[in-house]
Amino acid sequence: MDKLRAFLSGRDETNDNRTILQAANEASTLGWGTRVKGFVICMVIGLVCSVLGVCCLFIPRVGMILFIVFYTFGNVCAIMSTLFLMGPVKQVKRMCDKTRAFATTVMITCLVLTLCATFWWKIFALSLLFVILQALAFTWYGLSYIPFARDAILKFFSMACTMCTK
Secondary structure: OHHHHHHHHOOOOOOOOOOHHHHHHHHOOOOHHHHHHHHHHHHHHHHHHHHHHHHHOOOOOOHHHHHHHHHHHHHHHHHHHHHHHHOHHHHHHHHOOOOOHHHHHHHHHHHHHHHHHHHHOOOHHHHHHHHHHHHHHHHHHHHOOOOOHHHHHHHHHHHHHHHHHO
């Protein structure tokens, strides 16, 4: 906006040291209230789509396809909702942290493979496997934002496994 004002007023600013990403970030900043509203709207859409997908399971013939589409779209909306809170660049950086990189990779891969197995390969058993993996990866990814949550889950399951083998 400042560049437009400078251009229209006849001032020529050639000493602009900002990069393209900095300029885009400054131009696209949202207020905190708008960020929270965007987060809530996307999260609600994601939850509604996931619940709607489960409800569609009982529709004959197309129920499985609708479930997979709605559930996958719901997960994408849930991921997109966090973009509002942190901003896209910061969110992508956090998704690629060494603690979340594996979960992010598995989650995105399962999202894509779920849709491929449903629409391209038309193997619904494989689609369901990818939906289950998608849910597990999404949960593991979400737990990475809670301090020590993944360690607690791993410890719980290791104790449960040792109790079962005795």
